[in-house]
Amino acid sequence: MKISPLKDWLSDEKPIIISGPCSAESFEQLMQTAICLKDIENVKVFRAGVWKPRTRPSKFEGVGDIGLEWLKEVRKETGLKTAVEVASQLHVEKALKANVDMLWIGARTVVNPFLVQNIADTLKGVDIPVMVKNPLHPDVDLWIGALERLNKSGIDKLIAIHRGFFFYKNHDYRNQPMWEIPIELKRLVPELPVFCDPSHISGKRDNIFRISQKAIDLEMDGLMIETHIKPDEALTDANQQITPKELKNIINKISIRTKRKENESINSTIDKFRLEIDKLDAELLDILQKRMNIVDEIGKYKKNNDITILQIERWREMYLQRMDIGKNMGYNVDFLKKLLKLIHQESIRRQENIFEE
Ligand code: PEP
Ligand code: MN
Secondary structure, eight states, X not given: OOOOOHHXXXXXXXXXXXXXXXXXXXXXXXXXXXXXXXXXXXXXXXXXXXXXXXXXXXXXXXXXXXHHHHHHHXXXXXXXXXXXXXXXXHHHHHHHHTTOSEEEEOHHHHTOHHHHHHHHHHTTTOOOOEEEEOOSSOOHHHHHHHHHHHHHTTOOOEEEEEOOBOOSSOOSSSSBOOTHHHHHHHHHSTTSOEEEOHHHHHSSXXXXXXXXXXXXXXXXXXXXEEBOSSGGGOSSSGGGOBOHHHHHHHHHHOXXXXXXXXXXXXXXXXXHHHHHHHHHHHHHHHHHXXXXXXXXXXXXXXXXXXXXSOOHHHXXXXXXXXXXXXXXXXXXXHHHHXXXXXXXXXXXXXXXXXHHO
């Protein structure tokens, strides 16, 4: 993808903050919130939903077009860039007509390639930044697909926003962070800026700082955090919105850790540790390879002597015995289970191949 670097069109500050209420509710609410946010240095963009996707139709579904007029006033008064969520051609046309600075596509829209394509087609030839939230379910391809559709339409100012994933069980989070998904996105599209939206991951105020710090430690470029002048009275997502003052405290608390320090002795200590890890990983792979070679030998022997591959009693004993050793060594039990199962599955797979030969 051809992607324009953030510093060329937004800021090179870290972290860049996008903030504002979940929904535009009234002119006063928007303006008061924005005036407080304007004084927080890292805040570069003011967000507000004017069309709200709600689970049930009887809930507040946004103020609609009038919200776009309020946003114009906000920009005039504060100098902040403005951003709204769009989910259809009509939304895009209205937002462009009202000179909104940035658009975002919400998690419920990103799941649908028809809708995303329709938005991308509407944006052909338009130079506007677009933020793409992760789809509701953890599918990195679907997320990249949406970004690609926009990119093919000529949108090169793109930001991916990690807002967590729907999980059918109740949990500590409103949306599971599943950090491995944004990490995979960064691996596959390294030039793409990625922000985190701790508000929608957390679903409540308590965890916003912790999630923000984690996102910054994972080298995300910025944060989208919902703020409201009176969070308890918010018409949508009241539990997760914070005041601009609370946002400021959170930003001040976040530590920005650098990849490399200027200090040479720190760098050389880290290099030494890394060298050690490299060596151990090589040994680990070597030992695993030796184990697999024996697995192949046994496979051939079983085949020649008509013995079944999987002998559940033997696997059960092995598993319990290895778990015991591992637990005594202080391994995390979940990790141990996954590791042992993975090794066993691969061994079975290899022996199945031998049987089929
Ligand atoms: C929002 O940002 O208010 C919103 C609706 O987000 P999401 O699409 O991530 O649920
Ligand atoms: Mn919201």
